[in-house]
Each structure stands twice: as structure tokens, then as C-alpha cells.
Amino acid sequence: MTEFGKALTVTETPIPGLLVVDLPVHGDSRGWFKENWQREKMVAAGLPDFGPVQNNISFNDAVGTTRGIHAEPWDKWVSVATGKIFGAWVDLRAGDTFGTVFTTEIDPSRAILVPRGVGNSYQTLEADTAYTYLVNDHWSPDAEYSFLNLADETAAIAWPIPLADVEVSAKDLAHPRLADVTPIGPKxxxxxxxxxxxxxxxxxxxxxxxxxxxxxxxxxxxxxxxxxxxxxxxxxxxxxxxxxxxxxxxxxxxxxxxxxxxxxxxxxxxxxxxxxxxxxxxxxxxxxxxxxxxxxxxxxxxxxxxxxxxxxxxxxxxxxxxxxxxxxxxxxxxxxxxxxxxxxxxxxxxxxxxxxxxxxxxxxxxxxxxxxxxxxxxxxxxxxxxxxxxxxxxxxxxxxxxxxxxxxxxxxxxxxxxxxxxxxxxxxxxxxxxxxxxxxxxxxxxxxxxxxxxxxxxxxxxxxxxxxxxx
CATH class of the missing domain: 3.40.50.720 (NAD(P)-binding Rossmann-like Domain)
Incomplete structure (x- = not known):
């Protein structure tokens, strides 16, 4: 159930730069409305002005649909339009926090800013879930990516729905364990x-x-x-x-x-x-x-x-x-x-x-x-x-x-x-x-x-x- 009336707040996580954001959602008998990204307000609240250039939407009709842990060379603003997801993030950047894990649930009243090089994965908790993400670069075959196996024992992510019971691609199941991951270097x-x-x-x-x-x-x-x-x-x-x-x-x-x-x-x-x-x-x-x-x-x-x-x-x-x-x-x-x-x-x-x-x-x-x-x-x-x-x-x-x-x-x-x-x-x-x-x-x-x-x-x-x- 989407929580209405939250104040816009930014919360840090154990992963540097990974920020959880509670969003004000305004609802009545007709439904609800939120400002998914409002640059002036969000920068004032402490978010970086990360300069998105593209907006993508992903739709999952079945509960348990799980997407692999992918780290990309751009920043990503992830929120939910309808439904709910469990998100898992693993720091795959070179440095002291490599391998740090953070998990939380996201519904329309919560968003998360994922910095470049942090692996992100999502598991659908409700049917007909659509989540949207803004990114500040365009996809390129020449860009540097990194991946982590969903079942990595070191990360030990507590998936709400066991991986044996979910819809997941064979490619995501074949990604390397943390010890074999190539860290993403700094910009x-x-x-x-x-x-x-x-x-x-x-x-x-x-x-x-x-x-x-x-x-x-x-x-x-x-x-x-x-x-x-x-x-x-x-x-x-x-x-x-x-x-x-x-x-x-x-x-x-x-x-x-x-x-x-x-x-x-x-x-x-x-x-x-x-x-x-x-x-x-x-x-x-x-x-x-x-x-x-x-x-x-x-x-x-x-x-x-x-x-x-x-x-x-x-x-x-x-x-x-x-x-x-x-x-x-x-x-x-x-x-x-x-x-x-x-x-x-x-x-x-x-x-x-x-x-x-x-x-x-x-x-x-x-x-x-x-x-x-x-x-x-x-x-x-x-x-x-x-x-x-x-x-x-x-x-x-x-x-x-x-x-x-x-x-x-x-x-x-x-x-x-x-x-x-x-x-x-x-x-x-x-x-x-x-x-x-x-x-x-x-x-x-x-x-x-x-x-x-x-x-x-x-x-x-x-x-x-x-x-x-x-x-």
C-alpha cells in the first residue's frame, strides 16, 4: 500500500552515494500524484544534480520476476509507478566498499539514486509492477559494465522469494561470483x-x-x-x-x-x-x-x-x-x-x-x-x-x-x-x-x-x- 503524505527526505546507505529518497505522494478518491523527479526541490534536499538524459520504464506482470545484478557506468534514479519491488544493491566499484550490500523495498512513495558502478537488481513483489528509471548517459557497447551472480554467497542477499521459485534469465544466473567480478574503476x-x-x-x-x-x-x-x-x-x-x-x-x-x-x-x-x-x-x-x-x-x-x-x-x-x-x-x-x-x-x-x-x-x-x-x-x-x-x-x-x-x-x-x-x-x-x-x-x-x-x-x-x- 502506497504511503501518502511523506515529506521529501534523503537517507544515506552503507554504500557511498546510494541514496534512498522518500517522496511526497498526494492521493484522493481519484488516485494519486507525485513529482517523480523535481530537480530544484531534490537538489535542495541534498541530491546531486545528476543530469538525466533518458527515461526508461520496465514492466513485470508476474510476482517474483527478478532481474540480475548489473553495474553500469552511469547514475540511475529508480522509482515505481505502480506496484512494489524488492531492490538489492552491491557496490562493484574498486575501493574499500567493494562488495557492500544494501536492500530495501520500493513502492511509489520511495525512490533510490544509484551511483555509477553500483550493481542493482530488482524482484517484483506485486503483480503488474512498473518501475521507471532515469539515467544520465545513453547505452553504449563501448561502455564499462560489471555483473554479479544473484546467488553470490558473499553478498548473501535475502531474497523475499527464493531464486529457485522466480522468473530469471539464464544469463543472469550465469554471472560470476564476487571474487571473480572485475571492479568498475573511478571516472x-x-x-x-x-x-x-x-x-x-x-x-x-x-x-x-x-x-x-x-x-x-x-x-x-x-x-x-x-x-x-x-x-x-x-x-x-x-x-x-x-x-x-x-x-x-x-x-x-x-x-x-x-x-x-x-x-x-x-x-x-x-x-x-x-x-x-x-x-x-x-x-x-x-x-x-x-x-x-x-x-x-x-x-x-x-x-x-x-x-x-x-x-x-x-x-x-x-x-x-x-x-x-x-x-x-x-x-x-x-x-x-x-x-x-x-x-x-x-x-x-x-x-x-x-x-x-x-x-x-x-x-x-x-x-x-x-x-x-x-x-x-x-x-x-x-x-x-x-x-x-x-x-x-x-x-x-x-x-x-x-x-x-x-x-x-x-x-x-x-x-x-x-x-x-x-x-x-x-x-x-x-x-x-x-x-x-x-x-x-x-x-x-x-x-x-x-x-x-x-x-x-x-x-x-x-x-x-x-x-x-x-x-
């Missing part, structure tokens, strides 16, 4: 720019896990016509865009301008479309160059962008595109130092050779080491922090490039007084070719990322560690 993470400074830091943090994929422009071209079908995109949880055109001076040339816009805007637009259409979280790395550097204090995430040059303009445009993706993190950073050639290593080399450099002293900011930038990105993803823009740099007292150069000289055992301050205008006065304008203030406020529980390293201390590791 994938795609790292673009896997060979760059940040890409290498992400590889160091994530390793070569099977669910992490690293690409370069040669292995994945965002401008390709077949990008939408280049991957089974529904298998991806997140895309980290660590690739960008960063030649700030070359971007001021005719050819460079086209390349900068192609990489930082056209390619990002294609990526954003993929992410939005497939429910993927897009992490996009931005730059202090979106600001003009005239603000008296640190820039916050809500400050309006005012880029000075072509590179900054393309980064600001890319940010605006990424902001349209429902699940996005725009990670704005500055003065990035990692593997390969960079300012710190150049200064260390000059110090070793006894050269006294002229270094810009009127640009102020903080160094950001790729190890920390990668850590912040993975923190945002792992904690499901609110989507939006986050500033990520080193912490501590802001420095000029000249200050940092002196610190490098001192930390490598050389005389820092050999470093001479010059203005940005003086430094570039004798250089040939187009020069991109630089923001003089690149200091970013770190309050929002800190509020998520991530603590940035002091930039001065990080510099000392970096030089120690590089020596």
Missing part, C-alpha cells in the same frame, strides 16, 4: 598539457593511475573536428586544462596573436562545450595578466578584469567561456615556477657565473610553485569545493622580481648586492620587437582558497626548498 581525469610545467607537477601528484590520462597537443587537438567523439566523454569526471599559449611578447606579433587566440580561446571554447554537455568538471588555469596591475591592494576573484596585452586578453576571454560551464574551477595564478627553464633557475645560473644582473623592481607579486598549484587543484576536486574562481599563489610578503633575484643569490651562496633594480620601462627599453605590457601589481588575495581548507605555502620558504632540491 577518469584528463590532464591537458601533460608535458608542461604544471602537467609534470600533476603527474608527480597523481602518478600513473589507470584512471588518469595525460595528453599533449599532438595526442589531443582541441581544434579537431572530431573532438566530440574523440573520447567517450561521459567516462570522465574532470578535465584539468594545464595547457595554454604563454609567449606573452610573441602574442603581440601578427602570427602570435592568432596562435594565442586559437589556443587560449578557440580551443578552450571547444573544451568548455565538451565539459558542459557531458557533466564534466573543467579546471582551467588563468593568469594575473587578466588585470592591469593598477589596484593598490591584492586582487580578489571578483575584481573586474582589465587586461593590458593580447595574452591577457585571451586569458580573460577564456575565463569568460569557462565560467559558462556548470561545473568549473578557474584557478588564477601568477609567477609560476616548476620544471624546465624559469626565472629562478636563470638567476641561479647567473649567480654561479658571477654575473650581476639588472632585474625589474617595480613589478610586485608572489611566486607560485607548480607543486603547490597542483595540490590546490586536486584539493578543489577532492573536496568538491564550490565552483567558481580561486586565486592560488604562494603566501607571505609580496616581492619584486629583483627581491626574488637577490634571494636566489643569497640562498645559493652568492652576493645579493650584485642585483640592480630597474623599472619595467628601463628593462625593456633596448629590446627589439613587440613587448607585452606587464601588470605592475600581481598580488592575488588568497582568502577564498584558504576558506576551503587549503593552506598555501609561504613563497619565500618554498623558494628555499626549491633551490635546495635543484642544487
Amino acid at each position: 577518469k581525469i584528463l590532464v591537458l598539457g601533460g608535458a608542461g610545467q604544471l602537467g609534470l607537477a600533476l603527474r608527480a601528484a597523481l602518478g600513473d593511475a589507470e584512471h588518469v590520462e595525460y595528453t599533449t597537443r599532438e595526442t589531443l587537438d582541441l581544434r579537431a573536428d572530431d573532438l566530440a567523439t574523440a573520447r567517450r566523454w561521459r567516462d570522465y569526471r574532470a578535465i584539468i586544462n594545464a595547457a595554454a599559449y604563454t609567449a606573452v611578447d610573441l602574442a603581440e606579433t601578427d602570427d602570435g596573436r592568432g596562435d594565442a587566440w586559437s589556443s587560449n580561446v578557440t580551443g578552450v571554447t571547444a573544451l568548455a562545450r565538451i565539459a558542459a554537455e557531458n557533466g564534466i568538471t573543467l579546471v582551467h588555469v588563468s593568469s594575473d595578466y587578466v588585470f592591469d596591475g593598477t589596484k593598490a591592494g591584492p586582487y580578489t576573484e571578483s575584481d573586474p578584469v582589465r587586461p593590458l596585452g593580447v595574452y591577457g586578453q585571451t586569458k580573460a576571454a577564456g575565463d569568460a567561456v569557462v565560467a559558462t560551464v556548470p561545473r568549473h574551477y578557474i584557478v588564477r595564478t601568477s609567477w609560476v615556477i616548476g620544471e624546465g627553464r624559469n626565472f629562478v633557475r636563470t638567476m641561479a645560473s647567473l649567480a654561479e657565473r658571477g654575473i650581476a644582473p639588472r632585474v625589474v623592481g617595480d613589478q610586485i607579486g608572489r611566486l607560485t610553485f607548480t607543486e603547490d598549484l597542483a595540490s590546490a587543484i586536486l584539493h578543489l576536486l577532492s573536496t568538491a569545493a564550490p565552483y567558481g574562481v580561486y586565486n592560488v599563489t604562494g603566501a607571505g610578503e609580496p616581492r619584486s622580481w629583483a627581491d626574488i633575484a637577490r634571494a636566489v643569490y643569497r640562498l645559493t651562496g652568492h652576493d645579493p648586492s650584485g642585483v640592480t633594480d630597474v623599472t619595467t620601462t628601463e628593462y625593456f627599453a633596448d629590446q627589439a620587437g613587440p613587448i607585452a605590457p606587464r601588470p605592475l601589481n600581481s598580488v592575488l588575495d588568497l582568502g577564498r582558497i584558504e576558506a576551503t581548507g587549503w593552506t598555501p605555502r609561504d613563497a619565500d620558504a618554498a623558494l628555499e626548498t626549491y633551490l635546495g632540491a635543484s642544487s
Whole structure:
């Protein structure tokens, strides 16, 4: 008997992500009505906005009809239109909860959200039962599925009607026992720019896990016509865009301008479309160059962008595109130092050779080491922090490039007084070719990322560690 008048409530189960939902059902002498899926109300009640794309209905006329334990690579919202079912769910995802079992009965006043990789099975308890399920992906022969035998002794499901007395397919009876089941792995993470400074830091943090994929422009071209079908995109949880055109001076040339816009805007637009259409979280790395550097204090995430040059303009445009993706993190950073050639290593080399450099002293900011930038990105993803823009740099007292150069000289055992301050205008006065304008203030406020529980390293201390590791 359907229970009327329930409040909309969400109850967790021993299987992570498997949620039982009591539904309000309104009835009178004419029958009953319920909102089977009401996005606004249900998300507010604590359900994920899982983005269904298909609605299926299954009808069973006989009591005892039993469907096998199938785990699919999509999320499923299961409810009953009429009748009653006994449901059994077994976690078939790789991890600590593999093999965990949960059972309950479902009638029109109860539904259940089944996350990707959790095996689900149903036994009809009343004649003429129809149950409906919404899924957030379309069936594909290339998708990853897993199955468990209904009679598995480890799961030990207490079927209300013994399996010997029910209608069940021979195929479902032939599925493997739990010990022989191939677990379903987590959704994938795609790292673009896997060979760059940040890409290498992400590889160091994530390793070569099977669910992490690293690409370069040669292995994945965002401008390709077949990008939408280049991957089974529904298998991806997140895309980290660590690739960008960063030649700030070359971007001021005719050819460079086209390349900068192609990489930082056209390619990002294609990526954003993929992410939005497939429910993927897009992490996009931005730059202090979106600001003009005239603000008296640190820039916050809500400050309006005012880029000075072509590179900054393309980064600001890319940010605006990424902001349209429902699940996005725009990670704005500055003065990035990692593997390969960079300012710190150049200064260390000059110090070793006894050269006294002229270094810009009127640009102020903080160094950001790729190890920390990668850590912040993975923190945002792992904690499901609110989507939006986050500033990520080193912490501590802001420095000029000249200050940092002196610190490098001192930390490598050389005389820092050999470093001479010059203005940005003086430094570039004798250089040939187009020069991109630089923001003089690149200091970013770190309050929002800190509020998520991530603590940035002091930039001065990080510099000392970096030089120690590089020596």
C-alpha cells in the first residue's frame, strides 16, 4: 500500500552515494500524484544534480520476476509507478566498499539514486509492477559494465522469494561470483598539457593511475573536428586544462596573436562545450595578466578584469567561456615556477657565473610553485569545493622580481648586492620587437582558497626548498 503524505527526505546507505529518497505522494478518491523527479526541490534536499538524459520504464506482470545484478557506468534514479519491488544493491566499484550490500523495498512513495558502478537488481513483489528509471548517459557497447551472480554467497542477499521459485534469465544466473567480478574503476581525469610545467607537477601528484590520462597537443587537438567523439566523454569526471599559449611578447606579433587566440580561446571554447554537455568538471588555469596591475591592494576573484596585452586578453576571454560551464574551477595564478627553464633557475645560473644582473623592481607579486598549484587543484576536486574562481599563489610578503633575484643569490651562496633594480620601462627599453605590457601589481588575495581548507605555502620558504632540491 502506497504511503501518502511523506515529506521529501534523503537517507544515506552503507554504500557511498546510494541514496534512498522518500517522496511526497498526494492521493484522493481519484488516485494519486507525485513529482517523480523535481530537480530544484531534490537538489535542495541534498541530491546531486545528476543530469538525466533518458527515461526508461520496465514492466513485470508476474510476482517474483527478478532481474540480475548489473553495474553500469552511469547514475540511475529508480522509482515505481505502480506496484512494489524488492531492490538489492552491491557496490562493484574498486575501493574499500567493494562488495557492500544494501536492500530495501520500493513502492511509489520511495525512490533510490544509484551511483555509477553500483550493481542493482530488482524482484517484483506485486503483480503488474512498473518501475521507471532515469539515467544520465545513453547505452553504449563501448561502455564499462560489471555483473554479479544473484546467488553470490558473499553478498548473501535475502531474497523475499527464493531464486529457485522466480522468473530469471539464464544469463543472469550465469554471472560470476564476487571474487571473480572485475571492479568498475573511478571516472577518469584528463590532464591537458601533460608535458608542461604544471602537467609534470600533476603527474608527480597523481602518478600513473589507470584512471588518469595525460595528453599533449599532438595526442589531443582541441581544434579537431572530431573532438566530440574523440573520447567517450561521459567516462570522465574532470578535465584539468594545464595547457595554454604563454609567449606573452610573441602574442603581440601578427602570427602570435592568432596562435594565442586559437589556443587560449578557440580551443578552450571547444573544451568548455565538451565539459558542459557531458557533466564534466573543467579546471582551467588563468593568469594575473587578466588585470592591469593598477589596484593598490591584492586582487580578489571578483575584481573586474582589465587586461593590458593580447595574452591577457585571451586569458580573460577564456575565463569568460569557462565560467559558462556548470561545473568549473578557474584557478588564477601568477609567477609560476616548476620544471624546465624559469626565472629562478636563470638567476641561479647567473649567480654561479658571477654575473650581476639588472632585474625589474617595480613589478610586485608572489611566486607560485607548480607543486603547490597542483595540490590546490586536486584539493578543489577532492573536496568538491564550490565552483567558481580561486586565486592560488604562494603566501607571505609580496616581492619584486629583483627581491626574488637577490634571494636566489643569497640562498645559493652568492652576493645579493650584485642585483640592480630597474623599472619595467628601463628593462625593456633596448629590446627589439613587440613587448607585452606587464601588470605592475600581481598580488592575488588568497582568502577564498584558504576558506576551503587549503593552506598555501609561504613563497619565500618554498623558494628555499626549491633551490635546495635543484642544487
